[in-house]
Amino acid sequence: MFIKTEDLTKVYKTGTAEVRALDRVSLTFEKGKIYAVLGPSGSGKSTLFNLIGGIDRPDGGKIWVDGEEISSYSPEKLTRYRREKVGFVFQFYNLINTLTVYENVQAAADLSASPADIKTVLELVGMLEHKDKYPLELSGGEAQRVAIARAVVKKPPLILCDEPTGALDYQNAKKVLELLERVNKETGATVMIITHNQAIARMCHGVVTLRSGQVTGFSENPAPIAAR
Numbered sequence: 622m623f624i625k626t627e628d629l630t631k632v633y634k635t636g637t638a639e640v641r642a643l644d645r646v647s648l649t650f651e652k653g654k655i656y657a658v659l660g661p662s663g664s665g666k667s668t669l670f671n672l673i674g675g676i677d678r679p680d681g682g683k684i685w686v687d688g689e690e691i692s693s694y695s696p697e698k699l700t701r702y703r704r705e706k707v708g709f710v711f712q713f714y715n716l717i718n719t720l721t722v723y724e725n726v727q728a729a730a731d732l733s734a735s736p737a738d739i740k741t742v743l744e745l746v747g748m749l750e751h752k753d754k755y756p757l758e759l760s761g762g763e764a765q766r767v768a769i770a771r772a773v774v775k776k777p778p779l780i781l782c783d784e785p786t787g788a789l790d791y792q793n794a795k796k797v798l799e800l801l802e803r804v805n806k807e808t809g810a811t812v813m814i815i816t817h818n819q820a821i822a823r824m825c826h827g828v829v830t831l832r833s834g835q836v837t838g839f840s841e842n843p844a845p846i847a848a849r
C-alpha cells in the first residue's frame with residue numbers, strides 16, 4: 622500500500638459560506654499503479670491532489686504515503702516531502718518560455734544531475750531531437766511531453782497530473798498516457814491523473830470518482846493496457 626487517506630476532509634470558508642471540498646474521503650492507492658480521478662467540476666479532485674501532494678493541509682482526517690503520515694508533518698517537512706517525493710504535471714504545461722527544452726528540464730533537475738541524466742529523460746519522452754527548441758515552438762503534445770520530463774527528472778515515487786490531456790486531442794492524449802505508462806514502468810512511480818476523459822480512465826489500473834467532495838466510485842481495471 623503506497624497512499625492511504627482516512628476520513629480526509631477539507632473545508633473552505635468564504636465569508637459566512639462553507640464549502641466541504643472533501644468530506645471524509647477514505648481511499649487506498651497501491652504502489653506503482655496508474656489511477657484516474659474522475660468527477661464533475663468542483664467535486665474536489667484538485668483539492669485531493671493538493672493534499673496528497675503536500676501543497677495544502679487537511680482540516681480533518683489523515684494521509685499516509687509510504688508508511689509516513691504526511692498530514693502530521695511540520696511545514697518544513699511537508700515542503701521537503703513535496704520537493705523530493707512528488708512530481709506535478711499541469712494542463713497548461715508550466716514551461717519557462719525563455720529557456721530551451723533542455724534548459725527547462727535541467728532547471729527542474731537536482732544540481733547533481735549530469736547532462737547524460739537529462740538526455741536520458743528527454744529520450745524517454747521522445748523530445749531529445751527537439752532539445753534546443755523553445756516552448757513556443759512546440760505543439761501542445763510536445764509541450765506536455767516536456768512538462769512530463771520536468772516532473773520525472775528527479776525520479777519521484779509519486780506523479781500527480783492535473784488534466785494532463787485536457788488541452789489535447791484524443792490521439793495526443795493517448796500518447797501522453799502511453800508516455801506516463803512508460804514512466805510508470807521504468808521508474809516504478811505511482812501515477813494519479815485527473816481527467817474528464819472516460820477513454821483515458823479506462824487505460825488506468827484504477828478509477829476513483831468524486832462528487833461533491835465524496836467518493837462515489839472506486840473500480841479496478843484488471844487489464845488496463847491490454848484493453849487499449
Ligand code: ADP
Pocket residue numbers: 633634635640641642660661662663664665666667668669
Ligand atoms: P475540482 O478539481 O474537482 O474541480 P476543486 O477541488 O477545485 O474541484 O474544488 C472543490 C470545491 O472547493 C469547489 O466547490 C470549489 O469551489 C471549492 N474551492 C476550491 N478551492 C477553493 C479555495 N481556495 N477557496 C474557496 N473554495 C475553494
Ligand code: ADP
Pocket residue numbers: 757758759760761762763793
Ligand atoms: P502534434 O501532432 O504533436 O500536435 P503539430 O502538428 O502541432 O504536432 O506540430 C508539428 C510540428 O510543428 C512540431 O514539430 C512543432 O514543433 C512544430 N510547430 C507547431 N506549432 C508551432 C509554432 N507555433 N511555431 C513553430 N513550430 C511549431
